[in-house]
Amino acid sequence: MAAPSSETKKYRTKAQGLVSQMTVEEKARLLSGNGSWTTHAIERLGIPSIFMADGPHGLRKATGPNTAESVPATCFPTASALASSWNTELLKQVGEALARECQTHDVQLLLGPGINMKRSPLGGRNFEYFSEDPVLAGQLAAAYIQGVQGQGVGTSLKHFAVNNQEHERMVSSSNLDERTLHEIYLPAFEIAIKEAQPWSVMCAYNKVNGVYASENDVLLERILRDEWGFEGFVVSDWGAVSDRVKGVMAGLNLEMPGSGEVNRKKIIAAVEEGRLPVSKLDEVVTGLLTVVLRAKDSHRPGTTYDVEQHQELARKAAGESIILLKNEDALLPLDPRGTTKIAVIGAFAKTPRYQGAGSSQVNPTRQSRAYDELVRLGGGEARFGYAAGYDLEGVTSEQLIEEARKQARHADVAIVFAGLPDSHESEGFDRASLEMPEGHIRLIEAVSEVQSRVVVVLMNGSAITMPWAGKVKAIVEGWLTGQAGGSAIADVLLGQVNPSGKLSETFPLRLEDTPTALEFPGLHQQAHYGEGIFIGYRYYDKRAIQPLFPFGFGLSYTTFAYSDLRLGASSIKETETLSVEVKVKNTGKLAGKEVVQLYVRENKPRVVRPPKELKAFAKVSLEAGQEKTVRFELSRRDFAYFDSAQHDWAVQSGEFEILVGGSSRDLPLKQTVQVQSTRTAPVTLTRDSTVKEFLKHPQGKAVHSRLLEAFLGYSPDNKPPEPPNLTDEERAARKKGEDSTLVFINDMPAYKVVNFTQGRLTDQMLEEMLETVR
Structure with missing residues (x-):
């Protein structure tokens, strides 16, 4: 985990000093909102409150329950539209404009952007989310956050995590395997957090594998803070809190909207009864107060914005x-x-x-x-x-x-x-x-x-x-x-x-x-x-299904041609980066912009992988007849998959294709690179491991041979001689039978070899073999 920034350190030190002076009741009060949009102030210690407001595509500072009772603000395109620009610089400009309007209206935290994956096109909130692809969503979110926070206003990245349907959204459990979670539903959050450090993350309503996101310590502590180095605080979606004490233990800082004394009393009781350590309570309060202090200091009184300029940016x-x-x-x-x-x-x-x-x-x-x-x-x-x-x-x-x-x-x-x-x-x-x-x-x-x-x-x-x-x-x-x-x-x-x-x-x-x-x-x-x-x-x-219009597709009033795809090397180690260059030319008669898209494919994967995945993109402006060179750099994660057995990202040695073009179904240029894995997977072999897993293990090859020998009665490297005078057909049939037998053996767990060998291999002998590879 990276060390916190100097700015975070400064405010955290100040927050720790204030927390040391607070009563348990004051700490509990700070962890729940003061109504719908603000945090509590603690006047005796000079702790201010901050104001939070919707919206990802325009400030919605409510002055009442209805939209008509919110302050006038520039309504920018929704996330589904902005994402179609594929323009990170544009997203940053929109973020800057949103922040100026927040400063004008004394708003310290903007509740957005939303970056959940579009699992289904039926998702009711898809207009509020960027994409079905985590790389695109993550890069756009990072730019948006940098734009907003560069103007002294915080953001709240949402909804963490696996929030993909509105039906029963407050009680539904999103049930998925570890690889899917890490490859599809977490990377956009990871990119945005590592590149832009949003001041807050909003946890989702739903459960993830049976545990509410608001009290899921795997998400809020191990992944968000320990692995990604998140420095801000976690706020609940409005009404997402289930068990407040469990939420505090899991790292949920702020409950919104405020619940008055309801959950405050539960926190105090948990401390008094020893179920909630004071040290954990202090940690959660400090995380929230660090941002509150920073946000209040970042306010710029007297800020105004030009309504017409923002209208032009919206256009x-x-x-x-x-x-x-x-x-x-x-x-x-x-x-x-x-x-x-x-x-x-x-x-x-x-x-x-x-x-x-x-x-x-x-x-x-x-x-x-x-x-x-x-x-x-x-x-x-x-x-x-x-x-x-x-x-x-x-x-x-x-x-x-x-x-x-x-x-x-x-x-x-x-x-x-x-x-x-x-x-x-x-x-x-x-x-x-x-x-x-x-x-x-x-x-x-x-x-x-x-x-x-x-x-x-x-x-x-x-x-x-x-x-x-x-x-x-x-x-x-x-x-x-x-x-x-x-x-x-x-x-x-x-x-x-x-x-x-x-x-x-x-x-x-x-x-x-x-x-x-x-x-x-x-x-x-x-x-x-x-x-x-x-x-x-x-x-x-x-599935080789032809969509109506594919991901990354879009036409222009001009035309573009791709050429000269060049890789910085034909072979790299997984620890090295790979530079990629490609030329793009406007071959039409009008100036235009093209989105250059780079996808990566593993040619012979040992695990099931998508045929290709977006790894980089760039929007390029070209005059008629103009040509530019676009450069990308790929790193280890661009070739990796999440290995659930190791609970980590892994790269398999092999050949990868780099595909470049104007959409996911129009990639005219292709080059290959050999990627060499340099990490030895710490696989633990057990009685339940399949026979073929021993062959893949660095110390397991000798055991693999012994298991085959025990099953077959002879070593595969020292087969009995063929009977004389076999015909070609008989020899082919014999070979097919041997191959089928090897597949049968390799796919069974090691302990079952004992049952098939009638004493040639015993449980004790198998255990002794396992000891040699542990």
Whole structure:
């Protein structure tokens, strides 16, 4: 574990001095919030309170129970949209802007970002999370945190851990194996913590393998603090505390919202009865107070922000988040100065859905509408027609459909706005299906019957199916792109912005194709992660399933070419790093941005592994005809898998492929590198170990030979001679039988050889063999 930073040391020393002066009652009071959003102050010791506020994509400082009663703030794109930018620098800029607004409104801790994996596209809070891939989510979260905390405001990385469904979220147990936990559900948190050190981590509602996250010492102490070196405090999700004393023992610092005297009395009683050591209580209080003191000192009174500048940043972020999914016959971009008649269809064009529903809902300072922006940028209202097509719940009628047909029939191109209403995806419940409302689907199909040039613009927070995709020329994924989303969509449609977003999650053809189709959501308080490490593109690749749109996919109004993939070495030891270089050229006529993606594949793995995994990415801006060299550096973890037998990361010696391109299914360049493992796995061989495990063990090869000899009656290296005059067919059959026998022996536990040898091998002899390799 790395030593704490000098800043942490300074405030921890001050906190320890204050804790030494506190009563048990004061310590217990500090560990529970003062109402919904603040911590307790202890005036006699000069201990201040701090204010916490939602939201990951915009400040939600509540002045009452409803969103309308929160302070006006810039509503940036939601996490699912921001992640589609694949732009860490952009995420940092958004974080800085959020922090300025927090400073303006005297908020010390922003409750975000959310980085849980998108196990299923039906997850109700997927709009609030970044990705199905931990490397992408972790790098984006680190940049976001650095942006916020660089301006003196803390963050709360959430929801730790394995929080992937809303159904029964306060009682459900996420049940998964150790390898899946470490390879899929923890790495994004690990990356963000090691690279950015958030001031706090928010533990999840759910249980993990039967233990509430709020009282899970494996998560909160051994992994979070001991292994990763987390320096901040752990806060409960609002209402996530189960047993408060167990939570303190496990390292949960702050309970939110406050429970008054309820849990305070339980903590005091546990101390008095000796069930909670004072030393542990002091440790947990010190961790919280360290951040409280730092946060209060970091406040910058008199801070203001420029509302218009933040609006422009929101527009820029939205523009980079929008994805061009289809563009037949180069229908887009539309000429902003042209004379084509454009039908704008769909109520979302004038009443947009631009943010998610639930605790992240923001009271925006501005709001742009795509229809208004198209008219403003596209030559005036005379060029545009409009039809609502459906109501805000997605319900349509023959009258609405006919009006839409009329507008589309008399236009040169139709732009249909569709997606998911608030009632279809929100915190608190999971989605029932991947389909859009029936009214949206009927509208698209009706318009495409009378107009051959149809563009569909989507407003949704997570993946949807598109049975109508083959009937339209162009598809633009507009996501929930915040208060400036309408402007950004118009920018893309009219070519003011060249789309550069890429999918941070797979869009499946149908729900039945998804990795959790049989097990989501987990019912009866049990969520079984039977798909293991195979979520998202890992699953589609392994099953050779063609998705609707693959992970990492996105088109541009220009084109890019990859060349000259070069590795720094053809062979490395696992302790060494590998440099990777690749050239990317803009081969089109417009300036654009490309997301360069690097994946790693182990060619002959000895354990089941995904066909490839994202390990690095970079967003590159290129003028028409310009070429740049992009550089990456890979280290041991990029080649490793989590070995559950050793409870640690392991690299197997062998050949690995480095794959580079523009999406998970478009990787034109490939090079191989030999990686040599330098660590000897401390395997313990027992009676229950399979015979073949002895062959893999450095000291077990001689025992392996003795076990085979005992079973066969002869040494495999000294086989009896073949009978004379065997035919080729007889010799082949004999060889096949010998091979089958060896497989049979190698797969059995060592103790069973005793039973098969009729005295040639005894239990005592086996025990003596085991002693030689211990």
